[in-house]
Every structure is written in structure tokens, then in C-alpha cells.
Amino acid sequence: MDAPAALAVDIGATKLAVGLVGSDGRVQHQERAASPRRVSESLALLDTLAKRALDVAEAQGRPVSGVGIACGGPLDLARGLVLAPPNLPDWTCVPIRDRMADLSGAPAYLQNDAGAGAIASYLWDNPDHAADVTYVTVSSGVGCGVILDRALMTGHSGNGSELGHIPLIYGGRPCKCGQAGCVEAYVSGTSIGERYAEAHGGPAVTAHDIADRAAQGDNSARAHWIESMQMLNRVIRAAVDLFDPALVCLGGGVTDADAALLAPALDFGGTGGMSDAVGRGLSVRRTGFGRDSGVVSAAAVAWNEIGAADGRRVALRQEV
Ligand SMILES: [Zn+2]
Incomplete structure (x- = not known):
């Protein structure tokens, strides 16, 4: 057998x-x-x-x-x-x-x-056996899974660590959850495409379309993509400030983009902020599961x- x-x-x-x-x-x-x-x-x-x-x-x-x-x-x-x-x-x-x-x-x-995603990363994508692992997924929505000291943080109702629904912009774009200005309304794959169409007119586009255009040298697509990845970087830094993980794995459809295009989201070079201090020894990378x-x-x-x-x-x- x-x-x-x-x-x-x-x-x-x-x-x-x-x-x-x-x-x-x-x-x-x-x-x-x-x-x-x-x-x-x-x-x-x-x-x-x-x-x-x-x-x-x-x-x-x-x-x-x-x-x-x-x-x-x-x-x-x-x-x-x-x-x-x-x-x-x-x-x-x-x-x-x-x-x-x-x-x-x-x-x-x-x-x-x-x-x-956090459990999978802890079990199978964690060569250094980190006990504190945060997983951020960016696809149609933005999700976050948090393992603290080898235990999954779920909260009282089992629905904790909803990073995607933290307000990023006060009074900002409407989110499907009913709130305005959520992280998800800016950096999910759906929202990256919607924001581009809102700013530039024309037909609806997807995050993949924008990544493809950016890779082909389209300057407006490239600027929009980089800004979106920089926003995502701030969101990941917020998670690092809150949970102080040793390992952050990033997954979801948006992270299938070319490594060079994803780089601004994964850049944890010293640009100030608390996450620089708590982030020493921190590893931030794309999930190995593709x-x-x-x-x-x-x-x-x-x-x-x-x-x-x-x-x-x-x-x-x-x-x-
Ligand atoms: Zn929301």
C-alpha cells in the first residue's frame, strides 16, 4: 500500500x-x-x-x-x-x-x-523551524494567518488576524465587508485592477494585466504596480509590528508576479518605523508552494x- x-x-x-x-x-x-x-x-x-x-x-x-x-x-x-x-x-x-x-x-x-497557509508554511516551508510564522495571502482578498509560539492565533470567535479589513485610508474606497478604506480595497488583486481603471479610465483590468504591462515597460502600469507593492509592504510591516514573527511568507495569486516586480513588497531594508527594530533576524519571502x-x-x-x-x-x- x-x-x-x-x-x-x-x-x-x-x-x-x-x-x-x-x-x-x-x-x-x-x-x-x-x-x-x-x-x-x-x-x-x-x-x-x-x-x-x-x-x-x-x-x-x-x-x-x-x-x-x-x-x-x-x-x-x-x-x-x-x-x-x-x-x-x-x-x-x-x-x-x-x-x-x-x-x-x-x-x-x-x-x-x-x-x-500559516500552518502549511510552519510544517513544510520552514527550514529554520521558526516558532513564530505569519502568512499573508493576496488574491481576490487579503488574508493573514498568525502562528505565535507554535500556536495558531484564532481569537475568541475563530476569526482573528483579519489584516485585510484594517482601515488603511480613513474614509477611503468601499470594501466588500461594508467598511471603507480597508487594506483589501487597495492591495488585493481585484482592487489593484479596479484602482488602475478608476485612475486611467478604460476597461476593467486585473492585477495580472498590470503586472504584464509593467514588465513590458508600460510606465503608468509600472508606477501603479510599484505603488501597490509599496502599500502592501507597509501592510506587512504592520503585521510585523503586531506579531513580531521570525518568518513571513507571502502567498496568493498576486504574488505569482515576476520576482523583480514583487521585490518592493518584500523590501525590508531600513526605511524607518518600528518594524526595522523588531524585524532583526526577520525573513520575509514568497511562499515556496507557488x-x-x-x-x-x-x-x-x-x-x-x-x-x-x-x-x-x-x-x-x-x-x-
Ligand atoms: Zn473590509
Whole structure:
């Protein structure tokens, strides 16, 4: 019999990803699909992708030890519910954990997508065994997962560390959460594109379009991109000031950009501010999981419960 797998379910605003991942974080199988608009269609598609992954596991003789599910918050972790994420407008009180447990016959675990990214980074992208790891994801939204002294910071309701919804600009752009001026309304992939169209007119563009134009020498796209990455840098510095991590990993679709284009976001050279002082010995880098980060993060939620390859583990709040 082959090594066991975790079934990984990553629920994003623009894509769904389902895969099989080993206890060492290696992806054995993966399928991605665009997220349908309706939750009923999304759940039907997730069922199809999950059944197909289970068939692959069976054909490979790989037992499925558990299911890890990652989704943007807010979530009810105790009851395994997706409550009402601003980036998944049709999802309201969806019992995704029990649905996937019933479908697979294996225990299922739900975690905020950025918290899942932090767990995956701690387990499998952490060669120096840092005990304090912050993960920042920048895609349709902006999320943050925080591990302090080997324990995931979840807060009283399980929805702490929502870096994306801290007001960056007082009275600024409207955010999907209902507030104005949130970090997410400026530096998410969606907002980077929207702000460019607002400033320059013309059709809607994506953050990827702007990165491509910047790489090709378009000066206005380049200036907008660099300003966006500098804003993101200030946001990461805010997280460093708050949580004093040893390792910050940056993930999400926006961070797929060319390394030179991402550099202003990762620049922690001395430009003043508290983060210079607390940031000594700090490592800030792009996640090593690349485009697999969704399924690897979801799988980490399961392996953290079942037991990952080398025995490392992040404590969860109810155990702390
Ligand atoms: Zn917001």
C-alpha cells in the first residue's frame, strides 16, 4: 500500500481546487476549476472534484487519512460552517466540513485559508523551524494567518488576524465587508485592477494585466504596480509590528508576479518605523508552494491533526 494522502479542498472566490497531498506536503493529484457564481453549483462541483480525487487515491492504493478544507472567513470553526465571506457572496452558513466528511468517510477539518497557509508554511516551508510564522495571502482578498509560539492565533470567535479589513485610508474606497478604506480595497488583486481603471479610465483590468504591462515597460502600469507593492509592504510591516514573527511568507495569486516586480513588497531594508527594530533576524519571502499553495494549505489543516511527516504540529486554540 502506498503512503496515505489527505484530501485537500481549497475554496476561493475565483477558483476551487481539490487535490491529494502527502504528509510531506507533496501534491500527488490536483484539479482546479473556476468558482461558479451560485453556492449550489460550487458545492456540486466540489463534490465531483472530491469524488474524482478519491477515485485517484483508490486507484493508486493510497488511503485517505483526512480532509483539510481552507476557505476565506468568517467561519464557525466549532461547527465547521462557512458563515458569510465577503468574497463568496452566495455562501451563507454552509456546513462544508460535515459535507466533506460524509462524502469521503474520513475526518474533515476546516480552517481560514490564511490560517491554513500559516500552518502549511510552519510544517513544510520552514527550514529554520521558526516558532513564530505569519502568512499573508493576496488574491481576490487579503488574508493573514498568525502562528505565535507554535500556536495558531484564532481569537475568541475563530476569526482573528483579519489584516485585510484594517482601515488603511480613513474614509477611503468601499470594501466588500461594508467598511471603507480597508487594506483589501487597495492591495488585493481585484482592487489593484479596479484602482488602475478608476485612475486611467478604460476597461476593467486585473492585477495580472498590470503586472504584464509593467514588465513590458508600460510606465503608468509600472508606477501603479510599484505603488501597490509599496502599500502592501507597509501592510506587512504592520503585521510585523503586531506579531513580531521570525518568518513571513507571502502567498496568493498576486504574488505569482515576476520576482523583480514583487521585490518592493518584500523590501525590508531600513526605511524607518518600528518594524526595522523588531524585524532583526526577520525573513520575509514568497511562499515556496507557488501555484500549489491552495491545496497544500488545505492539506496542512488535515495533516496538522493527523500527524505530519516529521511530527511538527501547530497547536490550535481549544488546546492552548
Ligand atoms: Zn473590509
